[in-house]
Amino acid sequence: MGYMCDFCGEQRSMVYCRSDAACLCLSCDRSIHSANALSKRHSRTLVCERCNAHPATVRCVEERVSLCQNCDWSGHNNNNNSNSLSSHHKRQSISCYSGCPSSSELASIWSFCSDLAGQSVCEQEIGMMNIDDDGQTNQNCNEDKKDVIVGSSSRLETSYAAHANSPFAKDIGVCEDDFYDNLGMDEVDLALENYEELFGTAFNSSGHLFGQCGIDSLFQKHQAAPEGGNSVQPAESNDSFMSSKTEPIICYTSKPAHSNISFSGVTGESCAGDFQECGASSSMQLLGDPPWYPQTSQDNNAFSHSVTRNNAVMRYKEKKKARKFDKTVRYASRKARADVRRRVKGRFIKAGEAYDYDPLTPTRSY
DNA sequence: GGTCGATCCCATACCACACCGTACG
């Protein structure tokens, strides 16, 4: 098994939302990111299929695997690599998507699906399925398209559709039933406060969802199994998404991970953010073996971590339960503003001033 | 049992500014 969804903790995480710093299963991804207009702006992408810890930025055409920069580097430039030709593997950059695309839209966006065996059936089935905001499946759903922002240039190697029937899906342990059940789940009253009721094991509330997810993911990463799994980090920030989505696909066969090559959608401020994040997570990995390595004695601490986590979860649930009913957002527009407002030490700042926190792109302006 | 220090938890203040409600012409 790979890493579990940071939100529900039950399903295999398949996408990573950097804005939320969370690895999510398909179901939670859609649920969370259909909650409001802002969440729909969160860009998501697939996870590295090798380390399961970083966002996949490239896809190796030959190996048919999505890789983060680190794994791409190590896999294609490692001197010890027995396959000397691996450095010449053709690779495609992976963009991200945002919004709440329907399954059919995802299927059309992720043309990579055609690379996978058995996808024809998959596409047929998915193409006939659609999801409206009520969580019901439809043959057609034009309303959804209003809110959908997708990376038109993205060559996301896998898709929600592909995950259902493809070998890839099998690799990551997603069965077809799970897939369709997730997509067809009831999304009635998807205010974030209701997630816990919906998912049972979820322990995040609207205000603390993503930070907690980050913490949770740490526990899960410590306990993750070596092979398989699928968590995703985005290739870019929300800020750069709109521009990046129209950029052409970049293919290369050299050393992109640590070279000066700029990936599609990884530019400017978002780039800094990406590297910050990568640095944070990489520093964790540097403390131990890569996550795909067999578990070592270090992992014996997993149990204590689990206990700590459970305690934290219990405290959180109690706290949430206590405050759940007195916190109501009276003005969604003001909430939306606050959600995107930059801050310094938690305080709002004047427009244009230096900030240390940006809800959309967790980067610093200095 | 009382006291002290350390730790944890919680409530609150703070910030900028778009928006809402009200008053006025």
Add this chain to the structure above:
DNA sequence: ACCGTACGGTGTGGTATGGGATCGA
């Protein structure tokens, strides 16, 4: 009565901070 404008108050979220509660020595 209706409409447009102006203006002040309100509310929003992340973080810091202070105070209360708890625990062990």
